Structures are given as structure tokens and as C-alpha cells.
Amino acid sequence: MTDLDHDAQASADPLLAPFTPGMHGNPPELAELTRNDEIVPQVVIPLADVKTREFVEEWHNASYNCYSSGHKFCREVCPVVTETRNESWSPTAFHANVVAMERGELTIEDVAADYVNCTGCGACELRCPNTLYTGDFYRFRTRTVDVVKAARALAVESGVHQEGYRSWNARTAERSHEPVLGEVPVGQDTVRDWADGLGIPVGGETILFVDCEAAFYRTSVPRAVAQVLQKAGYEFGLMGEQWCCGGPAAEMGYVDQARTFAEHNLASWRATGTRRLLVLDPHDYISFTEDYPKFFGADFDLEVVLVVELFAEMIRDGRLVPDVAVDRAITYHDPCRLNKRKGIWKEPREVLRSIPGLRFEDVDRVTQWSYCSGAGGGLAVEKPELTAAISARRLDHAGRLDVDTLVSACPWSERPLTEAGDDVDIDVLDIHELLATSLGIEVGGSRGETGDRRLAQARTGAMGRVRRTKGARGPGDAPSGAGSGDAPGGAGSDAAGSGAGDR
Amino acid sequence: MAFRYEEQMQPPPPQRVTDVAITTHEHVYEVDPRLMERWVLQQAFPNWDSLRIMNARGDHLAWMHAHFAKGVVTGSELLAEVDAEDAAESSERHP
Numbered sequence: 001m002t003d004l005d006h007d008a009q010a011s012a013d014p015l016l017a018p019f020t021p022g023m024h025g026n027p028p029e030l031a032e033l034t035r036n037d038e039i040v041p042q043v044v045i046p047l048a049d050v051k052t053r054e055f056v057e058e059w060h061n062a063s064y065n066c067y068s069s070g071h072k073f074c075r076e077v078c079p080v081v082t083e084t085r086n087e088s089w090s091p092t093a094f095h096a097n098v099v100a101m102e103r104g105e106l107t108i109e110d111v112a113a114d115y116v117n118c119t120g121c122g123a124c125e126l127r128c129p130n131t132l133y134t135g136d137f138y139r140f141r142t143r144t145v146d147v148v149k150a151a152r153a154l155a156v157e158s159g160v161h162q163e164g165y166r167s168w169n170a171r172t173a174e175r176s177h178e179p180v181l182g183e184v185p186v187g188q189d190t191v192r193d194w195a196d197g198l199g200i201p202v203g204g205e206t207i208l209f210v211d212c213e214a215a216f217y218r219t220s221v222p223r224a225v226a227q228v229l230q231k232a233g234y235e236f237g238l239m240g241e242q243w244c245c246g247g248p249a250a251e252m253g254y255v256d257q258a259r260t261f262a263e264h265n266l267a268s269w270r271a272t273g274t275r276r277l278l279v280l281d282p283h284d285y286i287s288f289t290e291d292y293p294k295f296f297g298a299d300f301d302l303e304v305v306l307v308v309e310l311f312a313e314m315i316r317d318g319r320l321v322p323d324v325a326v327d328r329a330i331t332y333h334d335p336c337r338l339n340k341r342k343g344i345w346k347e348p349r350e351v352l353r354s355i356p357g358l359r360f361e362d363v364d365r366v367t368q369w370s371y372c373s374g375a376g377g378g379l380a381v382e383k384p385e386l387t388a389a390i391s392a393r394r395l396d397h398a399g400r401l402d403v404d405t406l407v408s409a410c411p412w413s414e415r416p417l418t419e420a421g422d423d424v425d426i427d428v429l430d431i432h433e434l435l436a437t438s439l440g441i442e443v444g445g446s447r448g449e450t451g452d453r454r455l456a457q458a459r460t461g462a463m464g465r466v467r468r469t470k471g472a473r474g475p476g477d478a479p480s481g482a483g484s485g486d487a488p489g490g491a492g493s494d495a496a497g498s499g500a501g502d503r
Numbered sequence: 504m505a506f507r508y509e510e511q512m513q514p515p516p517p518q519r520v521t522d523v524a525i526t527t528h529e530h531v532y533e534v535d536p537r538l539m540e541r542w543v544l545q546q547a548f549p550n551w552d553s554l555r556i557m558n559a560r561g562d563h564l565a566w567m568h569a570h571f572a573k574g575v576v577t578g579s580e581l582l583a584e585v586d587a588e589d590a591a592e593s594s595e596r597h598p
Contacts (some may be wrong), residue, residue, distance in 0.1 A: 021538065023522045061544055128560055136556045137533050139545045275507075289506045289551075297508075304506040313504065343555035366566035 004353055014103075041285045043266030045102055055154045056102045062143050064100075065130055066095035074124035074144070079372035079390045080117045080379075085437035089117035091124035091144045092460075098147065111132040112155035116162055117386070118148045120251055120377030121336035123369045127434050148377070165252040166383035173257055176243040176264075177213040191242055194219035196443060198226050203272030208307075209288075211281035212244050214411040219445035221411050224436035225280045225307050232319045234310075239265075240272045247287035252378040262287075262295050269302060276303040278310070280432060282337035282410045283376065306338075308409050311435060312347035315354045322438035327356025329403045329464035332360070332431075333394065333417065334368040335410035336376060348409050348431055355438040359463060361401045365464045371397060373413035380416065389418035418451045425468040427454050511549040531557050 008429055020026070045060065046054040074091040075081045079088045086195045100106040124133050129144040135141030155161070171179040177186045187480065192202075194215055200208075208229070209221040246261030269277075288304045314320040332352060338344040345365040352360050363371075374380065374390025394417060394468045406421060408414050409431045418428040426452065436443050446452055459467055517525040519535075526532045531553050536545050568575050 016583060020523055126556075127563075132560050132563060134555045136531055136548070137559075138543060139533055139536055139548060140539075140543045141546065141552075141556065143546075289511075293508055293511075295547075298506050298512075305504065309504050342551065344560055364566065366562050374585060465538075 044444050047102070047104065049158075051157050052101060052108060055108075055150060057136075059098050059147050059150060060102060061140075062147060063095040063098035065140070066092060066128070066142060067099045068131060073127050073129065076449050077123035077127045077370040079119055079121060079123070079370070079374055079393075080386065082177055082370065083374075083386065083389050083393060084117070086117070088114050091118075091128075091142075094118070094144060094147055094151065096324075097151070108151065108154050108158050109160050112151070112160045112352075113162065115148050115151045115155070116165075116379065116382045118144075118377050119336065119372055119374055119379050119390070120145050120148065121372045122311045122341040123336070123372070126340050127369060131182055145377075148253060149253070152251070153255045154253075154255040155301045156255075162252075164384050164472065165254070165378060168378075168381045169249050169252060169254045169257055172244055172249060176261075177216070178244055178248060180217045181211050186212065187244075188241065191215050192238055194222050195226060195238060197444075198223070198230070201221060201237045201365060203240050203274065204235070205273060205279060206234075206276040207239050207272070207274050207459040208236050208278045208280070209242065209245070209284055211284050211411060212256060213415070214281060215242075218414055218430070218447055218451070219410045220433050220443050220447050220451075221280060221414075221430045221445075223445040224430065224432040224441070225278075225445045227441045227443065228311060228320065228432065228439060229278075231441065232314050234314075236278055236299070237272075239274075240268045242268070245284050245287040247283050247291060248378060250287070250291050251376075252381070258291065259295055262292055266292070266296065266300070274302065276304050276305060278307055281412065282306075282335045282342075283412055285338050286341060306344065306429060307342065308338075308351060309347045311432070312350040315351060320435075320439065322355045322435060324438045324440045326434060326438050327353055327435075327459070327463055328358055328427075328429075329359040329361065330405040330407045330429075330434075331363060331401050331403045333371065333373070333398075333406055333408040333410075333413065334365055335413055336372055338409060339365050340369055349429055351435055353408065355434060357438075358434075359403075361403050363397070373408070373410070373417050375403060375410075375412045375416050387416050388420065391416035391421065395420040395424050395426060399428055399468075404459065404464055404467040405429055407434060414451070415448055418448060418454075422450050423470065425470040512547075514548075514550055514553065528554060528557070547564060583593070 045053050045056045047056060048061065062502045071100050072090070078091055080086075087093060097114070098104055101108070122145055124144045125142045128144075129142040152165075156165075168179065170412045175185065175187045176392055177188075177191060179186060191210075192215075194210065205254060210220070214221045241264075243261050243264050244267065246258035249255070249261065250258035268274075277288060279288060283306065284305050289300075311320065315322070330352070332348060333361070334340075334345055334348075338348070349362065371394055372390055373394055374387035379390075380387040391413075395406065398421075403426070404451075405427045406417060407429050408417060411430065414428055423426045429447075433443055433447075447455060461467055514527040520526050520532065521537055523538055524532055525535050528550070539545060551562050551577075
């Protein structure tokens with residue numbers, strides 16, 4: 001008997017005739033139940049503080065959707081929770097806080113510091129059943145990354161600052177670029193120094209946008225990208241007056257600053273007649289495909305091209321033919337903002353599989369939902385020790401494989417991963433650097449102090465685990481523990497072999 | 504491959520699959536938003552996001568099958584098995 005049985009008589013098996021509101025064939029007495037339905041109204045929250053009320057009104061539905069479900073699958077893919085087991089820093093808590101704020105039991109001052117503990121990797125959103133199994137079906141998915149960004153913005157608007165964030169964004173505003181070199185100044189006068197000697201023009205229909213970390217710190221990445229493009233005969237220029245994309249400011253809650261930067265960049269592109277942006281950094285790709293459309297709507301009419309996808313296409317159609325063997329055994333780190341947040345995993349693997357000489361031990365993309373460098377979402381700014389621990393965990397995964405090199409496609413991940421790799425004697429290279437090498441290009445530039453020191457060391461002998469002097473495990477130390485998000489069958493397994501086959 | 508705003512913000516024209524469900528992209532089904540909005544505020548989904556979720560769902564199911572299932576059977580196979588058992592029981596009772 002169901003609640004819909006008005007006459008309180010035992011019905012026939014309701015599973016044989018389920019009631020679906022809206023179906024034309026419904027019995028009249030059931031259709032009557034939904035006749036007066038109205039579009040769900042926006043909830044009005046009776047909170048005195050206007051900023052908090054607006055925040056709660058916007059995220060009320062998303063937060064109750066999480067809080068009332070309580071699956072908590074998110075915890076086992078969250079890099080912060082995996083490392084700290086701190087429930088106050090879990091995606092569930094980030095939503096529960098909103099529920100508590102709605103009830104007047106918490107204020108943003110109480111919880112602002114908790115919201116620091118998120119890398120914005122998107123694993124929780126994707127693994128949440130409310131996204132993975134019903135998000136597209138109900139046109140309503142979990143949006144933890146947006147909730148965290150909104151909570152951080154509310155904190156900033158309310159005058160609650162995290163000192164690291166405040167200082168970082170103040171220095172970024174002052175120099176129009178992030179202070180990625182610490183006390184060494186960065187700015188407009190040096191933002192193109194990475195391109196010295198490459199003869200790249202300024203402006204044009206297509207420009208290469210280089211993020212702050214790559215432009216000032218890991219300059220080998222943009223040099224590799226630019227020289228590969230030149231080798232393929234692809235015309236491009238550098239930006240007229242490039243500022244930071246503004247994405248990190250948006251992630252840390254400094255929304256007005258992010259928008260100012262975005263407006264500047266859009267105006268600069270308009271001034272140079274630019275129609276297409278080549279983007280090598282996954283964080284920039286998020287900014288240009290998610291933040292800028294929110295800022296400008298349909299006025300953001302530029303084409304955004306992710307370089308690693310372009311290179312995969314060029315290899316496919318024969319414009320690029322890697323023919324210099326690379327003597328390395330590698331595994332690939334799926335950058336969070338490509339794999340989890342954009343579903344881009346195939347093209348980097350296409351690029352890597354085209355490089356002769358490489359031995360590629362792949363770990364499938366689903367296993368890597370729980371992997372992260374810890375460098376995103378401003379975590380490295382406020383809690384570098386937690387970023388380092390998350391990177392060390394990522395290198396521990398790599399260390400269980402018979403590899404000597406971890407390859408990433410995200411410049412921001414490469415600094416902490418390189419440091420963690422040094423501890424276990426694993427090199428960390430960028431996929432664009434590796435491709436350029438296999439095309440016979442002398443990349444030049446810098447990989448940071450540790451990266452440059454490691455690259456200068458000659459590697460001899462058989463590739464793989466035996467080259468490592470530290471952190472090398474025995475061949476029998478295969479990973480285990482499917483429930484922990486580790487890679488069951490991850491060692492030596494490729495995407496198809498792990499059940500997440502290529503399409 | 505490239506992101507263009509105008510291509511992302513409009514899904515393909517919906518095809519009705521039942522009284523209450525539509526399909527837009529291949530393999531993407533959803534409750535008719537006009538019905539769904541009675542219960543849940545509808546979010547804006549750029550095309551890349553709908554496709555990402557749909558693809559990730561298939562990836563995750565394949566991953567789960569690979570790691571936790573001895574075998575994978577379809578629902579129709581199970582139903583056929585149940586029907587066959589029912590028929591056998593019925594014939595035993597009413598030979």
C-alpha cells in the first residue's frame with residue numbers, strides 16, 4: 001500500500017504501475033495530485049546580514065541537496081580529506097555550513113578558515129552521485145567548487161581575510177601578475193622574457209596566453225609550446241599587454257580583482273584584433289571557459305583552444321611527427337582541471353603514445369580522480385605544507401610503478417610535484433617539454449632550481465625503477481585498496497585494462 | 504575541440520522520448536525541464552558539462568565493473584531468468 005491509496009485498500013503491486021507525475025496516461029485521481037504544482041520559488045531567508053542572506057539564498061538548494069543526501073563518497077576522492085581526515089574540511093562540511101548559516105547557527109567568520117582547505121580539483125563534484133548519476137538527468141548537479149569560491153568571496157566581502165590570500169592578491173594587483181618568484185619582482189616588463197630569441201610577434205588573430213607560473217617560473221613550458229607551434233608552421237603572437245588571467249583571485253574570493261583583470265585582458269585582445277586564444281595551462285582554460293563567460297556572457301566571443309588538444313590533432317594529421325627517441329619510463333599525472341573538471345584525458349595520452357622510446361605506464365583516469373598535486377585553488381598560497389603532503393602522496397603513487405619520470409600537463413602542479421619527486425628520485429616533466437624533445441627541439445628555459453638540477457644529472461642504465469636511488473620499491477609492491485581510491489590494477493594498467501576504456 | 508561560447512550554451516534540439524523525458528545529446532536524457540522546475544531550480548549546463556557527466560558516468564561504471572564485478576549481466580537477461588523460473592514453477596503446479 002502506498003501513500004497514494006486514498007481508500008486505504010491494499011493496491012496491486014505499485015511497481016507494476018508506478019506513478020510518474022506528468023505522464024498523459026495517469027489515472028485522473030493521481031493526475032489531480034500535481035494539478036496545482038507551481039514552479040519552485042526562490043527561497044527567502046530571514047537573515048539580517050544582507051551579504052550572508054544573498055549567499056545562502058543562492059546556495060541553499062545546492063547545500064540541502066548535499067546535506068540531505070549524505071552519501072559522502074566525496075571524502076575518498078578529496079585530496080585534502082584523504083591527507084588530513086579532517087571532517088570540517090570535507091566537501092560535505094562545506095555544504096553543511098551553508099545550512100547552518102541559514103539557520104543562524106554559524107557565521108562566515110566562524111568557518112572562513114575552513115574553506116581554505118580545497119584545491120578546487122572537482123573530484124567531489126564529479127564523484128557525487130548527485131552529479132555522476134543524476135546531474136544531467138535532473139539538470140542539477142553538485143557544485144562544491146562554486147560553493148567554496150562563493151564562501152571565500154563572502155568572507156572577503158565581509159572583511160574576513162586569510163593573510164596569505166590577502167597578501168598574494170594585493171601583490172598581484174600591484175604588479176598585474178602573481179608573485180610566483182617571491183621577493184623577485186614580476187611584471188609587464190618581464191612577462192615576455194621567456195620568449196627571448198624565439199622571434200614571436202606581438203598581437204594578431206591568434207595569441208598564446210601564458211600563465212604567471214609558466215611565464216616567470218617554469219619557462220621551459222611556454223618555450224616548448226612556442227617552438228612546437230613554430231615547427232608545425234602555426235602562426236601565433238604574444239599578447240599585447242598581458243595581465244594575470246584573474247582566475248586565482250576569483251578562486252581566493254577576490255572577485256572584483258578577478259573581473260578587473262578579465263576586463264583588461266578582453267580589452268587588450270580587442271585592441272590587437274585577437275580572435276583565438278591558445279592556452280597551455282589548465283587553470284587558464286578554466287578561467288576562459290567558465291569565469292569569463294560568466295563575466296561577459298555572449299560578448300566573450302573568442303575561441304579558446306587548449307594547446308595539448310591542438311598538438312594531439314597535429315600528431316593525428318601528420319603535421320607533427322615525433323621521431324627522436326626519449327629514454328624514459330613515465331607515468332602521466334592527469335591534471336585535475338583537465339581530467340575531472342573538463343573530461344580531457346584522451347589527448348594527452350595520444351601525445352605521449354606518439355613519442356618514440358618512451359615506456360608509458362598509464363594509470364586510468366577514474367583512479368586518478370583521487371590524485372592531485374595540491375597546488376590548485378590557492379591552497380599552496382595559504383597552506384604550502386598541505387600542498388607538499390598532497391604532492392608527496394601523488395609521488396608515492398608514481399613510486400609504486402616501474403617508472404623514473406612523472407609527466408604532467410599543468411605548470412602549477414609541476415613545482416610541488418618536482419620537489420616531492422626529488423625526495424623519491426623521480427623526475428617531473430611537462431608533456432609539452434617532452435613532446436618538444438621528441439621533435440628534436442632544444443627547449444631551453446627553466447624548470448625551477450630543483451627541476452634544472454635534476455635535468456642536468458645524466459641518467460644511465462635501464463629505464464624505470466632501477467634508476468631511482470631513493471623511494472624505489474620492490475617489484476612486488478603493487479598498489480592495493482580499491483576502496484581507498486588507490487589504483488586496483490593501476491600498476492602497469494592502461495585505461496582500457498582498468499575498465500575505463502577509450503571511446 | 505575549441506571552446507566557443509555560442510556553441511556551448513545551446514544544446515541540440517530536444518527529442519521527446521516519453522511524456523516526461525527528453526534527449527538532447529546522444530545518450531543524454533533528462534526530465535523535461537518544464538516538469539522538473541516544479542521541484543528543483545534548473546541549472547544552466549553548457550554542453551561540455553552535460554557531456555562530461557555522461558562520459559564520466561560510463562567511465563565510472565566501467566571502472567566499478569572492472570574492479571568489483573565477477574561478471575556483468577543486463578537487466579533483460581535477469582528478467583528473462585526470473586520469467587523462466589516463474590514459468591517452470593507454474594508448470595510444476597499445473598502440469
